[in-house]
Amino acid sequence: GAVVSQHPSWVICKSGTSVKIECRSLDFQATTMFWYRQFPKQSLMLMATSNEGSKATYEQGVEKDKFLINHASLTLSTLTVTSAHPEDSSFYICSAESRTEFSNTQYFGPGTRLTVL
């Protein structure tokens, strides 16, 4: 159980274009999903918290107009990187929160490697 998928696995795009990344919880419902970014040899940095049916909450320094998040259902959240530039090249990872009586555990998707030329 607790499987999270992410699509695409990798994407190469030209500077100025937009890229959409999908995150799906396959066998559980997730009211809350999270989007992280990870640069080489660094730890995960939280970008935003995605809540089903409401606006995402962005971390300080993350531009909400550049990183658009939509959480339209209990199993799907999308992150759109708008007008991508080379400095946006990174490993983007989503997680979905599984809630039980005892804990809230985040399960991660396989990640999306974005390269902006």
Added chain:
Amino acid sequence: GQNIDQPTEMTATEGAIVQINCTYQTSGFNGLFWYQQHAGEAPTFLSYNVLDGLEEKGRFSSFLSRSKGYSYLLLKELQMKDSASYLCAGSGAAGNKLTFGGGTRVLVKP
């Protein structure tokens, strides 16, 4: 948020035991997670501690002391495939966000 500290790198021999320590700020702390991340892949969940004590799961065990703001992940009978980064992450009482440490890269040598 939490300040999560863990060593940057550790090296151990196949078959040995390695202990990865993690310290955190106790104010606003709820529970502590350990994740394993292989290079180029996403993290996979290993353990969650909210109460003091040791939780054992096969070759991996995790310990928490809430009063000391301290946790460790114990890897026994190391295998080559255990070479990875191990991430310590704290969850706060005010919400469900995780704050990650920098990760500890463990290199298992033959």
